[in-house]
Amino acid sequence: MKKIINDPNQVVQDMIEGMIAAYPNELKQISGTTAITRSEAPVQGKVGLVSGGGSGHEPAHAGYVGKGMLDAAVLGEVFTSPTPDQIYEAIKAVDGGNGVFLIIKNYTGDVLNFEMAMELAEADGIQVDKVIVNDDVAVEDSSFTIGRRGIAGTVLVHKIVGAKAEHGATLEEVKTVAEKAAGNIRSIGMALTPCTVPAAGKPSFQLAEDEMEIGIGIHGEAGIERKPITTADEIASELTEKILADMNLNNNEEVAIMVNGLGATPEMELYIINKKVNQLLTEKGIQIYKTFVGEYMTALEMTGCSVTLLKLDDELKELLNAKSEAPAFRN
Amino acid sequence: MELQVEDTIQWLEKSNEKIQQNKDYLTALDQAIGDSDHGINMSRGFQEVVNQVKSKQYDTVSDVLKDTAMTLMSKVGGASGPLFGTAFLRFSMRVKGIDPISQDAFTKGMEDALAGIIQRGKAATGEKTMVDVWSPVVDYFKGTTIVQADEVAQTAKKAMEQTKEITATKGRASYFKEKSIGHIDPGAASSFYIFEALSEVIKGEG
Numbered sequence: 001m002k003k004i005i006n007d008p009n010q011v012v013q014d015m016i017e018g019m020i021a022a023y024p025n026e027l028k029q030i031s032g033t034t035a036i037t038r039s040e041a042p043v044q045g046k047v048g049l050v051s052g053g054g055s056g057h058e059p060a061h062a063g064y065v066g067k068g069m070l071d072a073a074v075l076g077e078v079f080t081s082p083t084p085d086q087i088y089e090a091i092k093a094v095d096g097g098n099g100v101f102l103i104i105k106n107y108t109g110d111v112l113n114f115e116m117a118m119e120l121a122e123a124d125g126i127q128v129d130k131v132i133v134n135d136d137v138a139v140e141d142s143s144f145t146i147g148r149r150g151i152a153g154t155v156l157v158h159k160i161v162g163a164k165a166e167h168g169a170t171l172e173e174v175k176t177v178a179e180k181a182a183g184n185i186r187s188i189g190m191a192l193t194p195c196t197v198p199a200a201g202k203p204s205f206q207l208a209e210d211e212m213e214i215g216i217g218i219h220g221e222a223g224i225e226r227k228p229i230t231t232a233d234e235i236a237s238e239l240t241e242k243i244l245a246d247m248n249l250n251n252n253e254e255v256a257i258m259v260n261g262l263g264a265t266p267e268m269e270l271y272i273i274n275k276k277v278n279q280l281l282t283e284k285g286i287q288i289y290k291t292f293v294g295e296y297m298t299a300l301e302m303t304g305c306s307v308t309l310l311k312l313d314d315e316l317k318e319l320l321n322a323k324s325e326a327p328a329f330r331n
Numbered sequence: 332m333e334l335q336v337e338d339t340i341q342w343l344e345k346s347n348e349k350i351q352q353n354k355d356y357l358t359a360l361d362q363a364i365g366d367s368d369h370g371i372n373m374s375r376g377f378q379e380v381v382n383q384v385k386s387k388q389y390d391t392v393s394d395v396l397k398d399t400a401m402t403l404m405s406k407v408g409g410a411s412g413p414l415f416g417t418a419f420l421r422f423s424m425r426v427k428g429i430d431p432i433s434q435d436a437f438t439k440g441m442e443d444a445l446a447g448i449i450q451r452g453k454a455a456t457g458e459k460t461m462v463d464v465w466s467p468v469v470d471y472f473k474g475t476t477i478v479q480a481d482e483v484a485q486t487a488k489k490a491m492e493q494t495k496e497i498t499a500t501k502g503r504a505s506y507f508k509e510k511s512i513g514h515i516d517p518g519a520a521s522s523f524y525i526f527e528a529l530s531e532v533i534k535g536e537g
Contacts, residue, residue, distance in 0.1 A: 077408075084413055085405040108410050108502070112451060116404060116413040141505060 001201045008198035012055045012075055019062055023327055026066055034082065035090040036062045037072040047165040047174045048072070048094030051103040051158060052087065053110050054079040056197070057218060060155060060297045063328025069162035070103075070326070078197050078300070079219045081109035087117030091126060099127035099171035103157055103178065105150025106134035129171055131178035133157050135187040135308065137246040138215030138223050151218050152260040152297040153185035153308045156320070159329060163322035177315065184311040186243045190223070190235060191216040191262060191304030214238060218262070218299040218306075232269065236276035239307040244284075249311060251285040256292070256320060258308035263298035265305055270294065273305055281309075289317060296328070332478045332533050334432035339395045340384050341535070345528035347377040350521060360517040364504040369411060369517040376407035376415070391430050396423035396440075410502065411518060414452055414461065421447035438472040445469045452501065459497035459504060459511060461518035464490045468526055480534035487526035494519040 005011050012034055019036065020029055028039045035052070042048060051061045052074030061073035071094035076082035091100045100121065104114045111132060118128045135153030142149060160181040165174050191213050194203040204220040207213060212235070215223025224242075249255065259274045261267070270293050281288055289312055297306070312320070324331040334342075350357070350373050357370030380402045389395045396419050404416030422440040429436045445465045454460045467490040471482060492515065499511035502518070 080408060083405045083408060084416065085401065109408075112410050112413040113404075116417060116451065119417075146501070146505065 001196050001198070003196070003198060005198055008201070011198050012077055015055065015058070016062075016075065026325070026327065027062070030072075030089050030093050033074075033086045033089045034076070035072055035074040035086055035093070036065055037090065037093050038065055038067065041071050041094045042096040043071065043094075044096045045098055045168070046071075046096045047098050047169065047171050048091070048096055048100040049103065049158075049162055049165050049174075050074065050087065050090050050094060050100060051154070052076070052082050052090070053105050053107070054081060054219070056195075056300045057297050059295065059328030061158070064155065064158045064162075064326045066324065066326030066329075068166050068322060068324035068326065068331065069158050069329060078199065081107065081113045084113050084116035084120060087114055088120045091117060091121040091128060092124070095121075095126050099129065101161065101165065101171060101174045101178065102128065102130040103154065103161060104130055104132045105154050106132050106147055107145055107149065127171055129175045131157065131161070131175065131182050133182045133185070135182070135185040136189070136215075136217070137186050137242055138188050138217070142217055142221045149217050149221070151187050151189060151308075152258055152306045153182075153187045153310065155296045155329070156185060156256065156258060156292075156308065156310050157181045159324060159331070160316055160319040162324065162326075163319040166322070177319065181310070181316060184316070185308060186247045187258075187306050187308040188214075188239050188242050189216055189218065189260075189262065189304060189306035190214045190239060191220075191299075191302050192229065193264070193303040194220055195263065195300035195302040197300070212304075215242075216304065218297060220299065220302065232272040233276045236273045236307070237280060240277050240280050243307065243309050247309065247311065249284075249286055249309075252287060254287040254289040254312045254317070255281065256290045256310040256312060257281070257288060258292040258296060258306075258310070260292075260297055260306045260308065261295040262302040262304040262306065263295065264301045264303040267294065270305055273307065277307055290320060332434045332437065334392055334437060334532075335430070336389045336392055336395060338532050339392045339432075340389075342529055342532045343377070343384055343395075343399060344381055345531055346525045347381045349524035349528055350374050350377045353520075353524060357517055357521055360515055360520055363514040364499060364507045364511045365502075365517060366409075368409065369521065372407045372409055372411055373521050376403045376412065379406040391427075392432050393423045393427040393429070396420075396426070399423075410452070411521070414448055414518070417447040417451045418444040418465070434472070434478055438469075441465075441469045441472055454501040457497060458501040459494050459499040459516045459519075460501050461516070461522045463494050463497065463516070464519045464522040464526070466490075478533060480530040483533065484527045484530035487523045491515060491519045491523040
């Protein structure tokens, strides 16, 4: 293992301190926890938004804390859900009196831990609701999940729900738009090389030099198929087709595209993928309203990418375009 | 049976001893059908529970159980943390204001604990989870006028062994589906140790 770290067991704490040092006016750490909030939290009268999950997916989720997006992110150990006590502290810290909304990626551990925190907060009289994002069309069940996994599409749910809450929506209205966004999002990923969890010290799986895996998860969980690597156009086509097969998109409907790097993919290659995704959708008469290319939800230093499509309506377009001051999502 | 603060702490200590002794065994069970960390996580969590409850003075069983719940949920991690945490938290809430805990109160606490596990894990009986041990033990308490210590342990043990025959449909083991047959569920095994410890405490008090 070759990594720029001090101690494998301190990576999350060290990263948090580095983030706070980079954004001292925007972010703060809740003392005694690995949760990060906006510096102005709690915002009175606004529904508080909390997300989080295992670390190793940076900039998710702490990079999305800021005006227009999340109020707090709770950081677990690498690829491990944060615990309920930490999530509970984050909920309390962002409760501005109008309730708190949780955005959870669909992994068994995340769902259990966030739901337990929700129960603890409710026992304190805080109104809490949630959405579970499961945008990955690759596999139904996996080593980390019952049902589909939540991957990069979650970032667009943060964006949309964040804008809604910032506009002063009630907890119920926030939930409605969150469910609409989550229901309209589909993603799928692929990888060329694995990643190494610092505490484990060795890669969690192996791929041969000429091999790729389609449908892989953001923790290296098994996908659909391993096969010899092909061209970017063929990869983009396969990913796009798998998404469209699962999505009801009619002629002239509008979408947002996200081409996301998994940690070690050159931006050049992400744009090459995007070129083909764009071309395929255009050929099908699907309108591309907005495109995001970059690293939004990574898997440490995995090489590979994911493609996400979000079906839009007028409300979602407006929310997607709204201002965001989160460090990793300036809009 | 009757449970006082000291008995409850003893129950937790004995549970911890058994989990520490069987740490590698629990991890091996999890290796077969999970992600091979159950023994490590449970031993870390229960050790913390014992450290916590021995370092404080308690007036009520409910408070001991509440601290147990909070410690398990923060220290065990994974799926087991919130599941065992929920069980002890619900138990604690149900027996709040009752001291010592009578058999009747204990039974009600157990019922709520099981309901919490089922709700949190969205699992039913017959899905190869800890529910398959908790459920028959709760049934035993509900159907018995005077609890016999040995019967508590036997009920739990039999139930744990029966999880071998079940195909997993919940939890991480469901990923291994048919492969899970023939293996005891790790959460069922650690639940057994907790009930075996309970039976020893009941026996000890006569």
